[in-house]
Amino acid sequence: MNQHEHYYVPTSSIWPIVGALGLFMIAFGAGHYVPEVTQGKEGFGGWLLLAGLTTIVLMCFGWFGTVIHESMKGLYSAQMDRSFRQGMSWFIFSEVMFFGAFFGALFYARIFAVPWLGGESNNIFTHELLWPDFAGTWPVAATPGGKETEIMPWQGLPLYNTIILLSSSVTVHLAHLSLEKGKRGPLKAWLGLTILLGAAFLFLQAEEYIHAYTEMGLTLHAGIYGNTFFMLTGFHGMHVTLGTLMLLVMWLRILKGHFSPHKHFGFMAASWYWHFVDVVWLCLFVFVYVL
Incomplete structure (x- = not known):
């Protein structure tokens, strides 16, 4: 019988949707922040951009931390x-x-x-x-x-x-x-x-x-x-x-x-x-x- 290589299938994760939300806030916030800076308008673009960047940083720490933890436990194979x-x-x-x-x-x-x-x-x-x-x-x-x-x-x-x-x-x-x-x-x-x-x-x-x-x-x-x-x-x-x-x-x-x-x-x-x-x-x- 052929021996199949072990392959790790991760469980469901919240981090992809968190990353998508962060990218949306960055794009939407940057689009409103540029005219605020160039035309002197007041608005929420800068705060939304900052919130998006913060969300991406949190996502990176959380998601990469999960991957590092799984790797250090030896769950990944050569195929991974x-x-x-x-x-x-x-x-x-x-x-x-x-x-x-x-x-x-x-x-x-x-x-x-x-x-x-x-x-x-x-x-x-x-x-x-x-x-x-x-x-x-x-x-x-x-x-x-x-x-x-x-x-x-x-x-x-x-x-x-x-x-x-x-x-x-x-x-x-x-x-x-x-x-x-x-x-x-x-x-x-x-x-x-x-x-x-x-x-x-x-x-x-x-x-x-x-x-x-x-x-x-x-x-x-x-x-x-x-x-x-x-x-x-x-x-x-x-x-x-x-x-x-x-x-x-x-x-x-x-x-x-x-x-x-x-x-x-x-x-x-x-x-x-x-x-x-x-x-x-x-x-x-x-x-x-x-x-």
Whole structure:
């Protein structure tokens, strides 16, 4: 008789519906919060957005805690491990498509929309009608109101952040190698350094945003350049924040003695995500800051 592999079927859980509720509050709250900020209106959008974020954080602690507890009890089989790997792979693929859409918007603006508005491709009459003084070059440093915007250079903070993220990719890899060799001391040190590098990146990005808003006139209202700049760098910053939190959870689990050289997919999934975030930043640094 063939022996079938054990497969764990979890019991019913409240966390999926809690997560759906949290995401709904985030979307609904953010949609109302943006006009409150940009137009000075009063409303409940900010509080609803905060409630949604709090709900998601509680869901993550509860749901991930359940999964960790089940894993530590030895309920998961090799088949479950393959399921987790497939799930994380598809999640990262969805993130690739997410950023692919935003990079597509950037390329469309640079290759088609801006030259078309500047009078290229036999659209000289449209150019004269819509914006006669517009020069179809990138980055666009002027808005229809005539306000000039400084361009964010790649030197300085963006370059420092690139070095920081590249270094963090190396340190998380060294932490992974230490885990596979059973060296808990270097594992804690390298992973802790990776978390500090992620926090440093976020701090410098906040400094960059403050500098852009207060001294360069580079804001969300600064035309297509300002829109794409903050859209791409802002969403990437959110992903760095998520990745840093994931690594922090892994570090806390390591302090409690979790993971072994042969069973550590939770750590591996977090490191996959961190390498993905680094690759996205390299593309962003080249196409948004350098070119």
